[in-house]
Amino acid sequence: MEKLSRRTTLKWMGLGAALLAVSRGQAQQTPTADQLVKGKDAKLIVLSQRPIVLETPYDLLASQPERTSKEILYVRNNVDLPGYNSVEGASLEGWTLEVGGLVNKPFTLEAKELLSLPQHEVTMVLQCSGNGRSFFQPRTSGNPWKRGGVGNVTFRGVRLKDLLESKGVKLGEKALFITAHASRQGNAAEFVRSVPIHALEEALLALFMNGEPLPAVHGGPVRLVFPGYFGVNNVKWVAKIEFTEAENTTAEQMPRYRVPAIPNANIPILPQEPGKTYPYSFTNSRPNWLVAINSFIFAPQEGQTVEGPYVRVEGVAFNDGLVPLTSVEVSTNGGRTWFRATLEGSGRSFGWVRWRATLYLRPGEHEVIARAWDAVGRSQPLDGNIAWNERGYEYNGVMRVRFTVA
Amino acid sequence: MEKLSRRTTLKWMGLGAALLAVSRGQAQQTPTADQLVKGKDAKLIVLSQRPIVLETPYDLLASQPERTSKEILYVRNNVDLPGYNSVEGASLEGWTLEVGGLVNKPFTLEAKELLSLPQHEVTMVLQCSGNGRSFFQPRTSGNPWKRGGVGNVTFRGVRLKDLLESKGVKLGEKALFITAHASRQGNAAEFVRSVPIHALEEALLALFMNGEPLPAVHGGPVRLVFPGYFGVNNVKWVAKIEFTEAENTTAEQMPRYRVPAIPNANIPILPQEPGKTYPYSFTNSRPNWLVAINSFIFAPQEGQTVEGPYVRVEGVAFNDGLVPLTSVEVSTNGGRTWFRATLEGSGRSFGWVRWRATLYLRPGEHEVIARAWDAVGRSQPLDGNIAWNERGYEYNGVMRVRFTVA
Numbered sequence: 001m002e003k004l005s006r007r008t009t010l011k012w013m014g015l016g017a018a019l020l021a022v023s024r025g026q027a028q029q030t031p032t033a034d035q036l037v038k039g040k041d042a043k044l045i046v047l048s049q050r051p052i053v054l055e056t057p058y059d060l061l062a063s064q065p066e067r068t069s070k071e072i073l074y075v076r077n078n079v080d081l082p083g084y085n086s087v088e089g090a091s092l093e094g095w096t097l098e099v100g101g102l103v104n105k106p107f108t109l110e111a112k113e114l115l116s117l118p119q120h121e122v123t124m125v126l127q128c129s130g131n132g133r134s135f136f137q138p139r140t141s142g143n144p145w146k147r148g149g150v151g152n153v154t155f156r157g158v159r160l161k162d163l164l165e166s167k168g169v170k171l172g173e174k175a176l177f178i179t180a181h182a183s184r185q186g187n188a189a190e191f192v193r194s195v196p197i198h199a200l201e202e203a204l205l206a207l208f209m210n211g212e213p214l215p216a217v218h219g220g221p222v223r224l225v226f227p228g229y230f231g232v233n234n235v236k237w238v239a240k241i242e243f244t245e246a247e248n249t250t251a252e253q254m255p256r257y258r259v260p261a262i263p264n265a266n267i268p269i270l271p272q273e274p275g276k277t278y279p280y281s282f283t284n285s286r287p288n289w290l291v292a293i294n295s296f297i298f299a300p301q302e303g304q305t306v307e308g309p310y311v312r313v314e315g316v317a318f319n320d321g322l323v324p325l326t327s328v329e330v331s332t333n334g335g336r337t338w339f340r341a342t343l344e345g346s347g348r349s350f351g352w353v354r355w356r357a358t359l360y361l362r363p364g365e366h367e368v369i370a371r372a373w374d375a376v377g378r379s380q381p382l383d384g385n386i387a388w389n390e391r392g393y394e395y396n397g398v399m400r401v402r403f404t405v406a
Numbered sequence: 407m408e409k410l411s412r413r414t415t416l417k418w419m420g421l422g423a424a425l426l427a428v429s430r431g432q433a434q435q436t437p438t439a440d441q442l443v444k445g446k447d448a449k450l451i452v453l454s455q456r457p458i459v460l461e462t463p464y465d466l467l468a469s470q471p472e473r474t475s476k477e478i479l480y481v482r483n484n485v486d487l488p489g490y491n492s493v494e495g496a497s498l499e500g501w502t503l504e505v506g507g508l509v510n511k512p513f514t515l516e517a518k519e520l521l522s523l524p525q526h527e528v529t530m531v532l533q534c535s536g537n538g539r540s541f542f543q544p545r546t547s548g549n550p551w552k553r554g555g556v557g558n559v560t561f562r563g564v565r566l567k568d569l570l571e572s573k574g575v576k577l578g579e580k581a582l583f584i585t586a587h588a589s590r591q592g593n594a595a596e597f598v599r600s601v602p603i604h605a606l607e608e609a610l611l612a613l614f615m616n617g618e619p620l621p622a623v624h625g626g627p628v629r630l631v632f633p634g635y636f637g638v639n640n641v642k643w644v645a646k647i648e649f650t651e652a653e654n655t656t657a658e659q660m661p662r663y664r665v666p667a668i669p670n671a672n673i674p675i676l677p678q679e680p681g682k683t684y685p686y687s688f689t690n691s692r693p694n695w696l697v698a699i700n701s702f703i704f705a706p707q708e709g710q711t712v713e714g715p716y717v718r719v720e721g722v723a724f725n726d727g728l729v730p731l732t733s734v735e736v737s738t739n740g741g742r743t744w745f746r747a748t749l750e751g752s753g754r755s756f757g758w759v760r761w762r763a764t765l766y767l768r769p770g771e772h773e774v775i776a777r778a779w780d781a782v783g784r785s786q787p788l789d790g791n792i793a794w795n796e797r798g799y800e801y802n803g804v805m806r807v808r809f810t811v812a
Binding site for chain 2 (some may be wrong): 196263264284322337340377381383387
């Protein structure tokens with residue numbers, strides 16, 4: 001028995017070593033986030049290596065409720081610019097920006113000139129329009145984001161309208177869209193995105209993020225950001241800006257990054273039978289433009305045990321910044337009664353707004369849900385699956401967290 | 407003194423008689439609703455005589471919470487067809503309907519043929535897009551509706567898509583709008599309105615209302631109704647239906663019956679500074695199409711005294727019927743806490759849905775507010791004035807009722 005046992009032990013040790021080798025081999029094939037992007041936190045979840053897509057684990061996101069640092073901010077590249085996989089800044093030297101289309105005077109700018117123009121700062125939610133996608137049932141195409149494809153960051157740079165004014169540029173009457181092109185340097189794939197001309201009001205040529213040079217992986221040296229718009233619209237490494245009469249026609253404008261809609265009608269999304277495909281066109285869908293109203297519960301976290309009977313529930317909420325949030329409400333009985341949380345700050349905000357509520361809860365298991373409500377009456381669906389769409393965009397269902405009161 | 411007094415008395419009597427005469431004269435100049443429209447309840451409020459605009463007093467509206475009878479249903483005519491001012495039906499004899507535009511086979515129909523096609527019934531909210539207008543501050547242009555420009559009625563008739571199918575008609579690819587024209591008979595003014603092609607799914611050529619021939623004043627003998635769409639889109643006395651690539655360009659499509667918007671973006675209305683005019687165009691506004699989500703409190707009514715401590719609060723709620731209502735919630739503390747009311751029925755509904763809640767309230771004055779919330783997360787603004795627009799359309803602010811518990 002002892003001999004056998006020893007042999008068995010050796011056999012299992014051998015198997016263990018083999019498994020270890022396999023696991024090491026896999027580790028070499030699946031680099032960690034910090035290996036893919038210099039300076040990123042190794043705890044980011046690698047959803048794709050090429051293009052690079054990194055998700056912020058939810059506990060890490062919740063640990064920075066004021067502002068999301070560059071080390072943990074999610075990455076959703078559609079294009080990887082060779083040499084730009086770093087959280088450090090990128091050189092403005094030699095970077096040029098073309099501005100044209102339906103304007104009286106097209107021009108080309110040395111991007112470094114932007115440093116001598118008036119700088120403007122905006123804190124805004126940056127969120128992939130696929131954030132929350134994995135909560136759709138059945139599963140959709142696209143990176144399986146949980147809730148970590150979002151962050152709250154501060155951009156600083158030059159307002160696009162200030163740049164136009166400094167150059168004496170006037171828009172044509174038919175300039176209905178701002179169409180931005182990313183750089184093709186190093187043979188990068190084409191990336192073009194159009195937003196409505198209304199976005200010009202807040203459009204910013206961002207050079208800095210969170211007080212430091214804009215990280216190369218987040219679009220440095222120059223990113224055209226539109227506060228209140230989903231991530232995809234904020235074109236990284238911007239090389240050309242055109243004012244156009246129509247939306248651009250490349251795949252990232254149509255059929256990608258769109259949801260079924262009745263154009264120009266007052267419904268956020270036209271619900272579809274989950275699982276069915278949809279014949280996307282410019283006239284039966286709308287782009288992922290304005291960030292959908294949403295709220296996240298940062299504490300308690302799922303599965304946690306907390307002290308009672310007074311339980312602090314807190315999180316963040318946001319909309320597109322076009323109108324103020326009116327309230328965030330929480331419920332612990334599935335929505336039969338809702339209690340208004342305290343919002344930190346009032347007024348319009350492109351950044352997320354913190355909220356908190358103190359609930360009196362008996363010992364045992366509880367589920368808390370939260371919803372935001374804004375001044376034009378927009379709120380969140382109780383069941384986010386109502387917005388099911390085949391590419392899984394714009395999930396903003398009410399968040400549920402189950403926890404135990406000790 | 408006595409003589410003087412008598413003379414003075416006579417003088418005042420003379421003035422009184424003159425005033426009486428003037429007031430009688432005004433009475434003759436301001437006919438009552440039943441004088442303007444045969445069969446209407448005399449209690450309807452005359453907002454305009456030409457075109458005829460009649461509002462249902464709120465207590466009368468609330469007294470028929472299931473279905474609004476033809477006698478009290480509001481009237482908002484843009485055009486008065488001579489001889490059609492009655493709640494009785496109008497003759498189908500000789501009425502023709504042209505169908506054309508972007509179709510393979512245009513055709514003209516004897517409207518009476520509709521009686522031999524399959525009939526379909528739908529209960530729907532019919533609401534003027536100016537309903538609630540008088541709650542906007544500052545005052546806007548347009549008829550000063552309170553909340554009585556709405557009703558819940560049952561239409562019966564032939565689905566437009568069934569008619570097309572029976573005629574073997576196919577739509578062209580560029581048929582993006584349904585554009586309907588009202589009859590010009592008797593030299594009536596032109597009235598044209600376009601809705602998105604999506605509305606074809608439910609479009610009904612209505613011949614009956616509430617089980618009787620469609621009242622002439624409400625568009626009989628044939629009205630093209632679009633369940634879920636504001637009143638203006640439901641063209642009365644329909645004479646021509648065209649399938650078009652663009653919205654029609656007459657004044658009732660632009661600039662009338664529109665609100666400021668970012669076309670195709672997810673915000674119900676683009677808020678404006680109250681009191682300012684707006685440069686309406688097809689590309690910076692959207693039409694009053696889908697009925698905005700709303701809820702009305704029918705009991706208690708404003709200023710009422712009710713028995714306590716258990717107080718029944720009830721009313722109706724509706725949206726555009728594209729998704730179900732999720733809940734109606736009421737609050738008696740200005741929105742700090744909300745209680746879910748009981749909804750009568752679930753599922754999608756083009757008609758309004760009754761709701762009720764029983765609240766425990768102490769003796770004294772109270773204010774109850776109500777809001778509806780639907781499955782895609784649409785709700786009402788807490789302060790309806792956020793949607794201020796110069797013509798006062800689509801008011802759907804949370805309703806407030808003050809009452810006393812004895």
